[in-house]
Amino acid sequence: MSKGLIKRSENYSQWYNELVVKADLAENSAVRGCMVIKPYGYAIWEKMQAQLDKMFKDTGHMNAYFPLFIPKSFFNKEASHVDGFAKECAVVTHYRLRTTENNEIEVDPNAKLEEELIVRPTSETIIWNTYKNWIQSYRDLPILVNQWANVVRWEMRTRLFLRTAEFLWQEGHTAHATKEEAIEETKQMINVYAEFAENWMAMPVKIGTKTDSERFAGAVDTYTIEALMQDGKALQSGTSHFLGQNFAKAFDVKFLTKENKEEYVWASSWGVSTRLMGALIMSHSDDLGLVLPPKLAPFQVVFVPIFKNDDQLNAISERIDPIIKALKSRGITVQFDKRDSQRPGFKFAEYELKGYPVRVAVGPRDLESGQYEVARRDTLEKSFVAESEIVEYIENLLGEMQTAIFNKAKIRREETTSKVDTYDEFKKILEEKPGFILAHWDGTAETEERIKNETKATIRCIPIDSEKEEGKCMVTGKPSKRRVIFAKAY
RNA sequence: CGGGGUAUAGCGUAGUUCGGUUAGCGCGCCUGGUUUGGGACCAGGAGGUCGCAGGUUCAAAUCCUGCUACCCCGACCA
Structure with a gap:
């Protein structure tokens, strides 16, 4: 293992890249844009999965699995959905290879597929095509299904965890008899994400809705949780979409109501991905490396014995083993590093x-x-603790750290959140103190576009908890009813 | 996909301008010994189609042509 990371203040993005690799989380693979998630990194993802999965099941969902491939024609059925994903789809055109005279492998031109298959960038289409067969009556509703899967979006530029061509995620796809119920579901799930982000990842988030231009392709409304990284850039960390009847209409999914009337089904979809790993890393880590909230750390405690010979190590083990046993019985994960090939430092x-x-x-x-x-790890503080109290002490400490890490991140976010009223001030803050910027906006896509082009900042969300406040758009001076959150984003 | 750059051992690099012995160094790796309370030290050792293909030449990491991959800046994006 090589020594040291570059400092965040020197080059934040290089710091992130080095950290991901040196902390053994992930590395680039032989396939452009696709990463190898290493065991230590995957262990964190598994902890996230386990908790999210529990939360999904607690809210009445069940897991299922749909195909990796989607017939090309399915994409034609929802116009805005195609527009959103067409430019980044991997396409399967053949199903066989053959060996040439020179003993090389080539695609067999005789094995062309009748209809090309798209490697799913998201599964709305294949799922709604399937739901058509599952739904006839209001009695078949709601359908509350989630799937854990990999998806492919052929991105131009990729970064480990933050944007990879293939990534792991979960996607919930629900079907409802009424608009109200579907909206309720959409909101419920964004709240589940927010709770997970804050209570498990120790990462404060802002819940809000996306503007027209940032909305998911095919959605009526997109709810998002937005987190703020240490460099002042925002990271969209999870989204929940109210899909209206768009996909039901596209795939002709109707049901009979109690009153024997035929209606289209209402839908939601929601997802979080391995991008959360990037969010976790950038929220808490420092110049020495990763800082993990105890609830998601693969190992919460490590014992490092200091010894000169086997006798000493044995003596240490004898005393430590019961402590480890006691910690484990309280559900705490422990590692005991007996390697004699590395020194304690x-x-x-x-x-x-x-x-x-x-x-x-x-x-x-x-x-x-x-x-x-x-x-x-979070504060680097050391204390000496009596053997008789250490189990209790560590258990309390882990709880305390979970809170402390969250509070630290929250204070950092508050400190880098600014309210501005003029466009000049807005630009100045972006330069000098990047973070969330609360400002008035006239509600038009044109103004939003102009701000994006001129400053690279986008509207991250219209926060759901914002109080009404009459004001004037900082750019056009037109009336605005509430402030929205701007930031440069990943 | 547009602009710029890079390619030498697992990683980081020197050498390329101006062709000339056996391609050098640091980290890491292996063996032995001494060490072990904040990234140990000594000795020995292994590891290279110099991105790929072709060309010029007595001679190519070095010059020429073509290709490929990667990085940075844009556009696109969870």
């Missing part, structure tokens, strides 16, 4: 880089005093 640096929340160092000295050095 190396291990300290390594666990800091990888973001283990709590580190306990135990050497001969400590066995005698009956106190162990406990170091917490």
Whole structure:
């Protein structure tokens, strides 16, 4: 393992790239734009998955699985949906290879597919094509289904976790008898995401709706959770879409009401992806490496023994093993690093880089005093804790750290959130103190576009909790009823 | 897809301008020893089609042509 990361203040984006690789989370693969998620990184993703999956099931959803491939014709059926995804689709045209005279492999031109298959960029079309067969009556509704899957969007420029050509995600697709119920579902799920982001990722988010131009292709309304990274750029971290009857109409999905009337089905879809990994990394980590909230850390505690020989290590193990057992019985994940190939200093640096929340160092000295050095990753503080109290202490500390990490991120966000009333001020803040900027906007796509072109900042969302406030658009001076959140975004 | 750049061992690089021994160095890796409370040290060792294909030449990492991949800046995007 090579030494040190570049500092965030020197080059934030290089810091991120180095951190992802050096902390063993992921690396670039032989396939352009596609990443290999390494075991340590995948372990974090699995923790996220487990919790989200639980939350989905607690709100009445079940998992299912739909095909990776979608017939090309399905995309034609919802006009704005095609427009949104057409430019980034991978297409399967053949189903067989053959060997040439030179012993090379080539696509067999005789094995052309009648209809090309699209590698799913999202599954609305194949799912709604399927739902058509599942739904006849109001008694068949609602359908509350989620799928864990990989999708492909052929992006021009990619970055590990933040934007990869293939990524892992979950996509919920629900069908309802009424508009109200579908909207209720859409809102419920954005709240689930917000709760997950804040309580598990320790990442404060703003819930809001997207403007027309930022809305999901095919949606009537898109709800989003927006997080603010340490460099002042926003990251869209999860979306929940009210799809109206758009997909039901496109795929002709109708049902009979209690009154025997034929109606189109109402829909929602919602998703979060491995992008959350990027959000997690950029929310908390520092110049020494990853900082993980205890609830998502693959290992919450690591014991580093300090020893000169096997006898010492055995003596340490004898004392440590019962402590580890006690921690595990409380549901705390623990690692005991007995490697003699690395010295303690190396291990300290390594666990800091990888973001283990709590580190306990135990050497001969400590066995005698009956106190162990406990170091917490977020503040780097160390304290000596008596052997008899250490289990309790660590359990409390993990809880405390989860809160502390969230609070720190929240304070940072508040400090980099500005209210501005003039366009000049807006531009100045973008230069000097980037972050969320609350400003008035006249509600038109033209003004939004102009601001984007001139400053690269976009409207991240119209916050759902914003109070009404009469004002004037900072650009055109036209009336506005509330402030919206602007930021430069990933 | 437009503009710029780079390609030498697992990683980072020197050498390329101006062709000339066996392509050098750091990290990492292997072996042995000494070490071990914040990224150890010494000794020895392994590892290279110099991105690919062709050309010029007595001689090519170095010059020429073509190709490919990657990086940065734009446009696009969860």
